[in-house]
Amino acid sequence: MQAGKPILYSYFRSSCSWRVRIALALKSIDYETIPINLIKDGGQQFSEEFQALNPMKQVPALKIDGITIGQSLAIIEYLEETRPTPRLLPQDPKKRAHVRMISDLIASGIQPLQNLSVLKQVGQENQLTWAQKAITSGFNALEQILQSTAGRYCVGDEVSMADLCLVPQVANAERFKVDLTPYPTISRINKTLLALEAFQVSHPCRQPDTPPELRA
Amino acid sequence: MQAGKPILYSYFRSSCSWRVRIALALKSIDYETIPINLIKDGGQQFSEEFQALNPMKQVPALKIDGITIGQSLAIIEYLEETRPTPRLLPQDPKKRAHVRMISDLIASGIQPLQNLSVLKQVGQENQLTWAQKAITSGFNALEQILQSTAGRYCVGDEVSMADLCLVPQVANAERFKVDLTPYPTISRINKTLLALEAFQVSHPCRQPDTPPELRA
Numbered sequence: 004m005q006a007g008k009p010i011l012y013s014y015f016r017s018s019c020s021w022r023v024r025i026a027l028a029l030k031s032i033d034y035e036t037i038p039i040n041l042i043k044d045g046g047q048q049f050s051e052e053f054q055a056l057n058p059m060k061q062v063p064a065l066k067i068d069g070i071t072i073g074q075s076l077a078i079i080e081y082l083e084e085t086r087p088t089p090r091l092l093p094q095d096p097k098k099r100a101h102v103r104m105i106s107d108l109i110a111s112g113i114q115p116l117q118n119l120s121v122l123k124q125v126g127q128e129n130q131l132t133w134a135q136k137a138i139t140s141g142f143n144a145l146e147q148i149l150q151s152t153a154g155r156y157c158v159g160d161e162v163s164m165a166d167l168c169l170v171p172q173v174a175n176a177e178r179f180k181v182d183l184t185p186y187p188t189i190s191r192i193n194k195t196l197l198a199l200e201a202f203q204v205s206h207p208c209r210q211p212d213t214p215p216e217l218r219a
Numbered sequence: 220m221q222a223g224k225p226i227l228y229s230y231f232r233s234s235c236s237w238r239v240r241i242a243l244a245l246k247s248i249d250y251e252t253i254p255i256n257l258i259k260d261g262g263q264q265f266s267e268e269f270q271a272l273n274p275m276k277q278v279p280a281l282k283i284d285g286i287t288i289g290q291s292l293a294i295i296e297y298l299e300e301t302r303p304t305p306r307l308l309p310q311d312p313k314k315r316a317h318v319r320m321i322s323d324l325i326a327s328g329i330q331p332l333q334n335l336s337v338l339k340q341v342g343q344e345n346q347l348t349w350a351q352k353a354i355t356s357g358f359n360a361l362e363q364i365l366q367s368t369a370g371r372y373c374v375g376d377e378v379s380m381a382d383l384c385l386v387p388q389v390a391n392a393e394r395f396k397v398d399l400t401p402y403p404t405i406s407r408i409n410k411t412l413l414a415l416e417a418f419q420v421s422h423p424c425r426q427p428d429t430p431p432e433l434r435a
Binding site: 008019057058059060062068069070072073074075076077078080081084085096097100101103106107108110111112113114115116120124125132136139143144147162 | 266268273274277286287288289290291292297300316317320323324326327328337340349352357361363378389
């Protein structure tokens with residue numbers, strides 16, 4: 004067990020890194036960022052040094068309390084269990100199930116299908132169509148689910164892990180030019196969340212590794 | 220809130236359905252199965268009736284305690300919170316983080332890239348190579364992670380959610396003819412788990428919808 008600030012291995016544009024940055028911001032956890040550029044040098048995630056830290060060669064990874072955790076939702080659940088305030092999972096088990104269902108829908112059902120390594124595999128000319136299909140198919144389901152779970156946010160009126168997944172996924176949708184008109188609930192919740200401080204300081208346009216031309 | 224047995228919407232060969240079937244078996248939860256054939260009739264998951272239940276048009280979905288939950292890990296976490304014995308997450312938060320990291324590695328990092336709907340998209344001639352690449356890339360990482368987390372099972376000596384993800388993923392690997400020689404730890408744990416009753420009764424070859432020629 005080591006003392007010292009947690010270290011987040013992050014890439015400014017990675018939607019999974021953003022999820023964790025929001026959690027850290029909401030819980031007021033002070034941390035250091037070590038940027039891992041997924042494109043430069045053929046991808047810094049493939050370096051031996053980083054692979055030793057996270058064999059999945061993906062960001063984010065969080066060094067905290069003497070361990071290194073990969074996988075954004077596993078990191079957020081750990082933060083929730085060890086730093087429970089403010090909570091990111093509701094108290095009621097049924098609402099917790101809804102939060103996790105929405106989080107997994109995005110983290111397993113959408114994001115993996117449109118991430119950098121998969122898009123490389125499908126070839127440049129098919130990338131946009133492929134990513135759009137993955138996102139619209141997931142958003143069609145999500146919009147329908149939110150009809151019954153949402154209040155101000157994805158599940159009721161408290162910010163939860165589901166919201167930490169929603170906002171970065173909407174940003175990806177915008178990057179891939181997905182028409183968001185069919186998703187009024189997703190769009191409304193996204194806008195409400197983006198007004199919150201924690202979603203702003205964690206935004207890809209405000210990270211240590213954000214290129215100057217993308218800063219805002 | 221309704222009384223009555225939980226209902227699992229399942230497909231015998233779905234690895235995500237199998238994860239949940241193992242959890243139900245370990246926790247001795249009596250349930251009914253409604254088979255959803257992912258291939259017959261163009262895919263029964265696309266029926267209006269099923270879409271109303273699970274807008275993601277995927278199995279598994281579990282009707283329980285008056286709600287319907289989609290996404291296998293969300294279902295397992297709900298079962299863990301409401302039916303905690305025997306536990307599928309260790310007590311120590313760091314070990315819980317390892318369990319969730321391994322579960323997410325499989326549930327977000329491997330399975331979604333080799334599931335039926337994605338393989339349809341990549342075209343028949345590329346399916347096998349595509350699936351093998353997704354699985355070997357994930358298993359390379361997993362084998363390395365297990366070096367430091369595994370005991371008898373994926374994390375220490377207690378069966379956990381990570382094991383519920385491992386066994387069905389190894390079955391998929393075998394189906395896609397992945398060479399498992401480079402993964403001695405994965406293979407050893409898989410074999411140990413398959414000897415347990417809960418992994419046997421939940422096995423794809425013993426489900427109500429298993430075709431006669433695949434029964435064992």
